[in-house]
Amino acid sequence: MRKIFLISIITCVAASAHAEDIAVVAAPGIAAVPASGLDPDVVKRLADADRDAAAVPPAALGPVIDRVLVTFESSDPFSVAQRPAAKPRTLAVLTKIGERARGAGELVIAARAFDARWTLGGGGHDVQLAEVLTTWAERDEDAQPGRALYLARRARTADPGHDRAADLDDSLSRNHRALTGKLAIVAGFVALAAGIYAYTRVSAIEDDLKAHPRPGADVDAMLADRDRYDMIGTGLLVAAPIVSIGGIVWMVSGNPSYSPVSPGELPALVQR
Amino acid sequence: MKAVLALLVTGCAAQPIDSLGIACMQDSDCPTNTWCDLRFNDDVCRDLDVIQPPTITFDGLVVGGAIVPTITVPTHAVTFHDFRMHDLGSETDAVITFTGPHCVYAASETRSDGELIRAGDEFDGQFTTDPDPGCASPAPLAIAVTASGRSFMFTTTIQIPP
Numbered sequence: 001m002r003k004i005f006l007i008s009i010i011t012c013v014a015a016s017a018h019a020e021d022i023a024v025v026a027a028p029g030i031a032a033v034p035a036s037g038l039d040p041d042v043v044k045r046l047a048d049a050d051r052d053a054a055a056v057p058p059a060a061l062g063p064v065i066d067r068v069l070v071t072f073e074s075s076d077p078f079s080v081a082q083r084p085a086a087k088p089r090t091l092a093v094l095t096k097i098g099e100r101a102r103g104a105g106e107l108v109i110a111a112r113a114f115d116a117r118w119t120l121g122g123g124g125h126d127v128q129l130a131e132v133l134t135t136w137a138e139r140d141e142d143a144q145p146g147r148a149l150y151l152a153r154r155a156r157t158a159d160p161g162h163d164r165a166a167d168l169d170d171s172l173s174r175n176h177r178a179l180t181g182k183l184a185i186v187a188g189f190v191a192l193a194a195g196i197y198a199y200t201r202v203s204a205i206e207d208d209l210k211a212h213p214r215p216g217a218d219v220d221a222m223l224a225d226r227d228r229y230d231m232i233g234t235g236l237l238v239a240a241p242i243v244s245i246g247g248i249v250w251m252v253s254g255n256p257s258y259s260p261v262s263p264g265e266l267p268a269l270v271q272r
Numbered sequence: 273m274k275a276v277l278a279l280l281v282t283g284c285a286a287q288p289i290d291s292l293g294i295a296c297m298q299d300s301d302c303p304t305n306t307w308c309d310l311r312f313n314d315d316v317c318r319d320l321d322v323i324q325p326p327t328i329t330f331d332g333l334v335v336g337g338a339i340v341p342t343i344t345v346p347t348h349a350v351t352f353h354d355f356r357m358h359d360l361g362s363e364t365d366a367v368i369t370f371t372g373p374h375c376v377y378a379a380s381e382t383r384s385d386g387e388l389i390r391a392g393d394e395f396d397g398q399f400t401t402d403p404d405p406g407c408a409s410p411a412p413l414a415i416a417v418t419a420s421g422r423s424f425m426f427t428t429t430i431q432i433p434p
């Protein structure tokens with residue numbers, strides 16, 4: 001009996017957390033959701049943002065994005081409750097901002113707008129975001145490869161079929177010296193084998209010279225061959241470890257020394 | 273770096289010519305700047321920069337320990353006379369023969385299988401004469417030395433009283 005009572009109390013308390021109204025002792029009830037679905041302030045903010053998205057210079061569209069996303073970045077129940085109603089217009093404004101910024105070459109602002117739209121939209125397929133992020137990544141590839149890698153991978157997530165994003169991701173993730181390094185290592189072993197073979201030829205010629213007399217001209221020719229094999233063999237045996245070790249060092253030095261780093265502007269929307 | 277370059281240029285597996293033991297039967301079987309060493313049945317090429325071939329020189333006839341330009345030998349008697357040689361090259365066995373006009377009957381008294389002549393040392397040997405009376409005087413003597421396949425020819429003269 002007592003257990004049933006306690007369960008009933010807990011259930012009631014839990015249910016009250018999702019109630020339409022917030023009850024404050026000795027105060028009139030506070031609505032947790034506007035009756036129309038959107039608070040007038042939110043409606044005005046979105047309207048202003050929509051207007052600014054078309055009027056404000058593209059380079060100054062960053063604060064407009066911030067204003068648009070207030071409802072989605074605030075964790076109070078009132079804002080959270082309005083998110084579903086505010087979402088369609090917010091997506092439209094973000095699209096307008098993104099397209100305008102992109103057209104003006106404001107990559108970062110466009111990326112923020114599209115990225116926020118992508119997050120709000122549930123992370124589906126977004127070709128525009130992928131395109132902007134890829135362009136940004138390509139711009140920063142040399143100066144900030146870690147950032148470029150993050151952008152390329154995010155673009156690839158937004159549009160798995162984006163070839164440039166995939167190529168950039170693969171390029172930045174791959175050791176570009178691996179193949180040449182491996183070739184150098186193999187070349188070192190080949191040089192070692194060739195050097196040993198050349199030395200066996202030296203020994204064979206010397207053994208032949210000891211075996212029986214022959215005209216001096218023939219001896220001179222054989223000695224010239226022997227010296228040639230000796231020089232080549234020595235060169236190969238000296239070069240073999242240098243080439244192999246150099247290949248290893250070259251390959252190891254080619255490992256990416258960076259990891260994906262997100263720029264301060266992304267992700268554009270962090271929902272609480 | 274210089275050592276590595278030198279190593280690359282010269283190689284390091286090849287043995288020096290002198291220790292290689294290139295088989296030969298005569299100097300023409302050997303590469304440049306070497307000679308065929310037939311001493312003591314080695315029969316291999318030697319580097320001239322390491323060891324010189326035997327080089328026999330004839331100092332002359334010896335009387336009382338001194339070199340003299342000629343000697344007078346009696347007729348009707350076998351007499352022994354001294355001569356002196358030098359080896360300016362490497363140690364070798366040398367076969368020495370004396371040849372003169374038939375009436376002189378000159379002959380070497382050295383070992384027929386070769387006398388050991390040490391490098392740089394002098395070698396004193398003997399030869400005999402038994403000239404017939406009336407043999408032309410002075411009489412020339414040809415001295416042939418064969419050492420390590422090399423031949424050295426010398427001449428001297430002796431006086432024969434009438």
